[in-house]
Amino acid sequence: MKGLTYLVLGASGAVGRACVRTLTDRTDAQVVAAGRDLPYLARVLQADAGTDGARQPDSVRLDLDDQESVESVLAGADVVVNCAGPSYRYSARTAQAALRCGAHYVDAGGDQSVIDATAAAAAAHGRIAVFGAGVQPGLAGVAVRAVAARLADPATTRIDAHCGGVQPLSRAGLDEYLHAVRSRTGHPGKIYQQGALRTLPPDKGKGEGKNNGTGVPAAFPGTAHAHVSLDEECRAAAEELGLAALRWWNITGSAEIERALAKALGQQRSCAETLRAIDAAVSGARQYFRISLHGTSDGATVHTVLHCADSYALTGAVAALAALEDPRGRTGAVWMSQYVEARRFWDRMATDIPGASLVLDTADATHGADVPTSYEEFEEGEL
Numbered sequence: 001m002k003g004l005t006y007l008v009l010g011a012s013g014a015v016g017r018a019c020v021r022t023l024t025d026r027t028d029a030q031v032v033a034a035g036r037d038l039p040y041l042a043r044v045l046q047a048d049a050g051t052d053g054a055r056q057p058d059s060v061r062l063d064l065d066d067q068e069s070v071e072s073v074l075a076g077a078d079v080v081v082n083c084a085g086p087s088y089r090y091s092a093r094t095a096q097a098a099l100r101c102g103a104h105y106v107d108a109g110g111d112q113s114v115i116d117a118t119a120a121a122a123a124a125h126g127r128i129a130v131f132g133a134g135v136q137p138g139l140a141g142v143a144v145r146a147v148a149a150r151l152a153d154p155a156t157t158r159i160d161a162h163c164g165g166v167q168p169l170s171r172a173g174l175d176e177y178l179h180a181v182r183s184r185t186g187h188p189g190k191i192y193q194q195g196a197l198r199t200l201p202p203d204k205g206k207g208e209g210k211n212n213g214t215g216v217p218a219a220f221p222g223t224a225h226a227h228v229s230l231d232e233e234c235r236a237a238a239e240e241l242g243l244a245a246l247r248w249w250n251i252t253g254s255a256e257i258e259r260a261l262a263k264a265l266g267q268q269r270s271c272a273e274t275l276r277a278i279d280a281a282v283s284g285a286r287q288y289f290r291i292s293l294h295g296t297s298d299g300a301t302v303h304t305v306l307h308c309a310d311s312y313a314l315t316g317a318v319a320a321l322a323a324l325e326d327p328r329g330r331t332g333a334v335w336m337s338q339y340v341e342a343r344r345f346w347d348r349m350a351t352d353i354p355g356a357s358l359v360l361d362t363a364d365a366t367h368g369a370d371v372p373t374s375y376e377e378f379e380e381g382e383l
C-alpha cells in the first residue's frame with residue numbers, strides 16, 4: 001500500500017530475496033531490505049535487479065541476535081516481513097519486537113505455539129501478526145480452504161492433497177525440518193476424519209510412484225515417495241471448516257533426498273554434509289514443486305494443481321502478497337490462510353506468480369468448462 005514502509009528481514013536468504021523482488025515489483029511504497037552482512041546483501045540485491053532497471057530497495061544492517069539494536073531498526077516500519085530463519089529461533093521474539101514498535105507483522109515461518117504466544121501482544125497493540133506466509137504452512141491451508149469453498153457442504157467434503165517435489169534445501173529450511181521432526185510438531189502418520197485425528201497403519205501411510213495404494217496423482221513422477229502427515233495449519237483448517245476428511249501426503253521426489261534427511265535425523269551427517277548431499281541429488285534431477293488437491297462432496301469434484309520450479313521463490317512471493325494485503329482494522333495473531341480470502345488468493349497464483357502455473361478444474365458448473373477426468377492431463381513435462 002502506498003505510503004507504507006515494508007521492512008524485509010533475512011533479505012539475503014532464499015525466501016527473503018524473492019520477497020524483496022515481489023514487493024519492489026508490485027508496490028511504489030518504500031521497501032527496506034535488512035541483512036547481517038551489508039556487502040553480501042548488496043550483491044544479492046544487485047544480482048536480482050538484473051539489467052532491466054528494476055527498482056532497488058533501501059538496505060539496513062540488522063542482526064537479530066543483537067537484541068539491543070533490533071527495535072531501533074524495526075521502529076519506523078509499518079509492516080515487518082520476517083524471512084530470517086530458522087523461525088523457531090527468531091519468530092516469537094521478532095514478532096513481539098515488531099508489535100511493540102507499532103508495526104504489523106508477517107512471517108514466512110511460525111507454528112501454533114508462536115501464534116499462541118503472540119496473540120495477546122497483537123491484540124494489545126492493535127496490530128495483526130500473520131504466520132506461515134509461505135507454501136507449507138501457507139498455500140497448503142489456503143488450498144484446503146479454497147477447495148472447500150468450491151464445494152457446497154463442508155460436512156460431506158473429503159480432500160486428498162499431495163505436496164512436494166525435488167527441491168534443494170536452504171540452511172534455515174534444514175534446521176527447521178530437523179527441529180520440527182525432533183520436537184514432534186504436527187501429526188505425522190495421521191489424517192483428519194469426522195472431527196478427530198486417525199492414525200493410518202504404516203503400510204497405508206506411505207508409498208511410492210503414481211496410482212498406487214496412496215493414490216499419488218500422475219501429476220507427480222513415478223519416483224515420488226509419499227508420507228501421510230497432517231500439519232498444524234491444515235488441522236486447524238479442517239477443524240474450523242468442519243470437513244468430513246482431510247488426508248495430506250508429503251512428497252519427496254527422490255530417494256537420495258529421503259536418505260540424506262534420514263541420516264541428518266540420525267545424526268550420521270552434519271548439516272553441511274546433508275545440504276551438500278541434497279544439492280548433489282537435486283542437481284542431477286529435474287527440479288519441480290507441486291501442490292495437488294482433489295476434493296469431493298455430494299457427487300461434485302474439484303481438482304487443482306499448482307506447479308512451480310522453486311518453492312522458496314514461491315514462498316517469498318506469497319509472503320510479499322500477504323504483506324500487501326490491507327492490514328487496517330485487523331488485529332490478533334493468525335495463520336496466513338486465516339488472514340487472506342482463500343479462494344481469491346489461490347486463484348491469484350495463476351496470474352501473480354512469475355514462473356508458476358495453476359490448473360483449476362471443477363465439476364461445479366460455475367467454474368471452468370474444461371474438466372479433465374484424471375490427473376493424467378498433468379503428466380510430468382506438460383506443466
Ligand SMILES: NC(=O)c1ccc[n+]([C@@H]2O[C@H](COP(=O)([O-])OP(=O)(O)OC[C@H]3O[C@@H](n4cnc5c(N)ncnc54)[C@H](OP(=O)(O)O)[C@@H]3O)[C@@H](O)[C@H]2O)c1
Binds near residue numbers: 037084
Ligand atoms: N512457509 C514455508 O513454506 C517456508 C518455506 C521456506 C522457508 N520458510 C521459512 O522462511 C525462513 C527463511 O528460510 P530460507 O529458506 O530463506 O533460509 P536461508 O536461505 O537459510 O536464509 C535465512 C536468512 O535468515 C538470515 N538470518 C539468519 N540468522 C540471522 C540473524 N541472526 N539476524 C538476521 N538475519 C539472520 C540469513 O542471513 P545471512 O545471509 O546473514 O546468513 C538469511 O538471509 C525460515 O524461517 C523458514 O522456515 C518457510
